[in-house]
Amino acid sequence: MSANDVGRRLMSMLIKQELFPAGSILLAACSGGADSLAMTDLLREASAVEGWRVFVCHVQHHLRDSEAEEDALFVEAFCRARNLPFLRSDIDVRSYAASERLSVEEAARLLRYKALEEKRLECGALAIITGHHQDDQAETVLLNLLRGTGTQGLRGMLQRNGFIVRPFLAATRSEFETYCRERGIIWRIDYTNDCLEHKRNRIRQELLPLLETYNPRIREALARTAQLAAQDQEFLCSLSTDFLARNFKKTGEVCTLDVREFEALAVPIASRVLKGAFEAASLSGAGQLGSKHVEAMAGLIMAGRSGASLHLPGLKATYAYGFLQFGGSKTVRKPMEDASFCAAVGIPGQVCLPDGRQLTAMAAFGEEPEAGPGRAVYPISLVAGIIEVRTRRSGDCFQTKNGSRQKLKKYLIDKKVPRAERDKLLLVCSGQNVLWLIDGKSAGWKKDRKFAEWLVLEVTKGGSRNA
Numbered sequence: 025m026s027a028n029d030v031g032r033r034l035m036s037m038l039i040k041q042e043l044f045p046a047g048s049i050l051l052a053a054c055s056g057g058a059d060s061l062a063m064t065d066l067l068r069e070a071s072a073v074e075g076w077r078v079f080v081c082h083v084q085h086h087l088r089d090s091e092a093e094e095d096a097l098f099v100e101a102f103c104r105a106r107n108l109p110f111l112r113s114d115i116d117v118r119s120y121a122a123s124e125r126l127s128v129e130e131a132a133r134l135l136r137y138k139a140l141e142e143k144r145l146e147c148g149a150l151a152i153i154t155g156h157h158q159d160d161q162a163e164t165v166l167l168n169l170l171r172g173t174g175t176q177g178l179r180g181m182l183q184r185n186g187f188i189v190r191p192f193l194a195a196t197r198s199e200f201e202t203y204c205r206e207r208g209i210i211w212r213i214d215y216t217n218d219c220l221e222h223k224r225n226r227i228r229q230e231l232l233p234l235l236e237t238y239n240p241r242i243r244e245a246l247a248r249t250a251q252l253a254a255q256d257q258e259f260l261c262s263l264s265t266d267f268l269a270r271n272f273k274k275t276g277e278v279c280t281l282d283v284r285e286f287e288a289l290a291v292p293i294a295s296r297v298l299k300g301a302f303e304a305a306s307l308s309g310a311g312q313l314g315s316k317h318v319e320a321m322a323g324l325i326m327a328g329r330s331g332a333s334l335h336l337p338g339l340k341a342t343y344a345y346g347f348l349q350f351g352g353s354k355t356v357r358k359p360m361e362d363a364s365f366c367a368a369v370g371i372p373g374q375v376c377l378p379d380g381r382q383l384t385a386m387a388a389f390g391e392e393p394e395a396g397p398g399r400a401v402y403p404i405s406l407v408a409g410i411i412e413v414r415t416r417r418s419g420d421c422f423q424t425k426n427g428s429r430q431k432l433k434k435y436l437i438d439k440k441v442p443r444a445e446r447d448k449l450l451l452v453c454s455g456q457n458v459l460w461l462i463d464g465k466s467a468g469w470k471k472d473r474k475f476a477e478w479l480v481l482e483v484t485k486g487g488s489r490n491a
Contacts, residue, residue: 028206030199030202030203030206031203031206031207033195033199034062034066034192034195034199034200034203035066035069035070037191037192037194037195038066038067038070038191038192039070039073039074041183041191043151043184043189043191044074044076044150044151044189045150046074046075046076047074047075047076047077048074048076048077048149048150048151049076049077049079049147049148049149049150050067050071050076050077050078050079050149050150050151050153051078051079051080051081051111051140051143051144051147051149051151051152051153052064052067052078052079052080052081052153053081053083053136053140053152053153053154053155054080054081054082054099054102054103054155055082055083055095055099055212055214056082056095056096056098056099056102056211056212057155057211057212057213057214058197058200058201058203058204058209058211059155059156059157059160059192059197059200060154060155061102061155061204061209061211062155062200062201062203062204062209063153063154063155063191063192063200064078064080064102064103064108064155065106065203065207065209066203067153068106068108078108078109079108079109079110079111079143079147079149080099080103080108080109080110080111081110081111081112081113081139081140081143081152082095082096082099082100082110082111082112082113083112083113083114083115083135083136083139083140084096084112084113084114084115085115085117085132085135085136086114086115086116086117086118087117087118087128087132087216088214088216091214091215094212095212095214096112098212100112102209109147111143111146111147113139113140113142113143115132115135115136115139116135117131117132117135118131120134120135129222129224137188140152141187144187149187150187151187151188151189152187152188152189153189153190153191154188154189154190155192155200156181156190156192156193157192157193157195157196157197157199157200158193158194158195158196158197158243158244158247159196159197159228159243160181160193160197161180161181161193161243161246161247161250162232162242162243162246162247163224163227163228163232164180164181164250165177165178165180165246165247165249165250166227166231166232166246167223167224167227168180170223170227174315175253175256175257175260175292176253176257178249178250178253179250179251179253179254179257180246180247180250180253180254181193181250182254193247194247196243260292260293260296261296263293263296264293264296264297264300265300267285267289267293267297268281268297268300268301268304270282271283271285272300272301272304273408274304274305274408275408275454275455275456275457277351277419277455277456278349278350278351278408278455278456279301279304279305279349279350279351280347280348280349280350280408280410280455281297281301281347281348281349281350282346282347283325283343283346283347283348284346284347286322286325286326287326294322295318295322298318298321298322299313299318301348301350302317302321302336302339302350305339305350306338306339312337313336313337317336317337320334321334321336321341321348324341324343324348325343325348327343328343329343330343330344330345330368331343331344331368336350339351342410344368344370344410344412345368345369345370345373345410346370347410349410365377365378365413365414365415365450366412366413366414366415367412367413367414368410368411368412368413369383369385369411369412369413369452370385370411371385371386371387371404371411371479372384372385372386372387373385373411375413377413377450377462377483378450380485381483381484381485382483382484382485383413383452383462383481383482383483384481384482384483384484385411385479385480385481386479386480386482387404387477387478387479387480388401388477388478388480389476389477389478390476392475392478393478393480395466398482398483398484399480399481399482399483400452400459400460400466400467400480400481401466401478401479401480401481402459402460402466402467402469402478402479402481403469403475403477403478403479404475404477404478404479405475405477406469407454407459407479408454408455408457410454410455411452411453411454411459411479412452412453412454413450413451413452413453413462414450414451414453415447415448415449415450415451416432416433416446416447416449416451416458417456418433419431419456420432420433420451420453420456420457420458421456421457421458422435422457422458422461422465422467423457423467423468423469424465424467424468425465425468432451432458433446436449449461449462449464450462450463452481459479459481460481462483463483466481
């Protein structure tokens with residue numbers, strides 16, 4: 025393919041994908057290599073037709089002493105010659121890697137994308153454009169494969185991932201270099217790419233050339249594998265997302281996953297459901313979920329032992345009567361003072377209270393059942409998952425019949441309940457929502473919608489209803 029043909033092919037690749045509306049502000053991530061310079065120049069040419077406004081950002085990693093600074097000045101001069109707005113971001117990779125106990129490569133990647141996102145917000149860009157190509161994709165797929173990845177890793181880099189857009193994943197490194205040579209664009213060479221201490225460099229210089237002896241078009245084959253894996257991953261994720269939408273609830277700091285239909289899920293969907301629930305429940309600073317954690321969560325559910333729990337990175341998962349509840353240090357609290365009673369109850373289900381009475385939970389359908397002494401009613405759709413009979417905890421809330429919601433502590437103070445008696449009260453709770461103060465008031469709810477499924481709670485003694 026001639027140099028002119030390469031230019032037309034790359035430009036067609038950029039325009040025909042229709043990735044950005046006319047008039048968009050775009051941020052090009054430019055390192056000074058052939059791929060990023062060609063990408064930046066293509067965006068500049070296309071902007072004359074599409075009406076795009078292109079900003080260029082160079083991230084100075086400060087890893088190669090004077091060479092790194094020369095790269096930054098080179099990109100700035102490249103932009104000035106083409107009347108492109110230039111932005112620069114300086115990051116301290118080594119300090120970050122040491123403080124977070126990361127490899128230099130991983131620290132550089134995280135800080136680079138953080139810096140690019142900051143500059144995207146600064147200039148109001150629709151997307152961050154990178155010059156990743158087919159060769160990069162092949163290296164990424166092999167790198168993930170060597171780590172023992174699943175479908176998510178085999179899909180490699182996505183064409184669009186949040187605000188990151190990679191328009192040239194179907195192009196090759198040699199095409200970018202041909203484009204630059206044809207237009208007299210001199211590019212910078214990062215000689216650390218020759219260092220075989222880094223696994224990606226060994227894949228590029230040793231493994232891929234070896235695989236080419238088996239398949240001369242191995243890069244194209246790996247890119248096609250990534251594309252197919254991405255399609256499979258998207259489909260499986262859509263099924264798991266649908267399950268989570270129906271069965272995952274977050275109320276305040278309490279997150280609950282209804283797993284009563286979990287056994288019916290195929291393993292690929294089940295694992296994604298558990299990962300999705302963990303990510304949705306994760307508090308700030310929670311760690312990364314590994315395959316061993318997913319297997320342990322599935323084992324916890326399949327064992328079906330109520331009260332059993334599992335420590336995950338930054339979270340604790342507890343199983344009870346068909347529900348998996350997630351909590352961190354802020355949501356899993358010890359009961360106050362000496363009161364320590366806590367028991368989960370299913371629907372339907374029963375639990376024996378400390379005084380010998382029995383609490384029964386059941387479902388009713390149709391019109392709202394009648395409540396009364398020893399009997400409370402609440403809409404099931406407003407229940408957050410696991411139902412517990414317990415003593416009060418800090419943060420518990422109570423909604424009265426008139427719809428006002430307040431801290432349980434304030435409610436009890438207003439009702440002049442003595443402090444010593446407050447910690448002895450038995451409550452029916454869903455997360456931090458108090459549904460019923462046993463022997464007292466039941467919670468209310470806003471009357472702006474109709475319900476057809478109800479939770480009925482009853483306290484009985486000696487086989488008869490407690491009146």
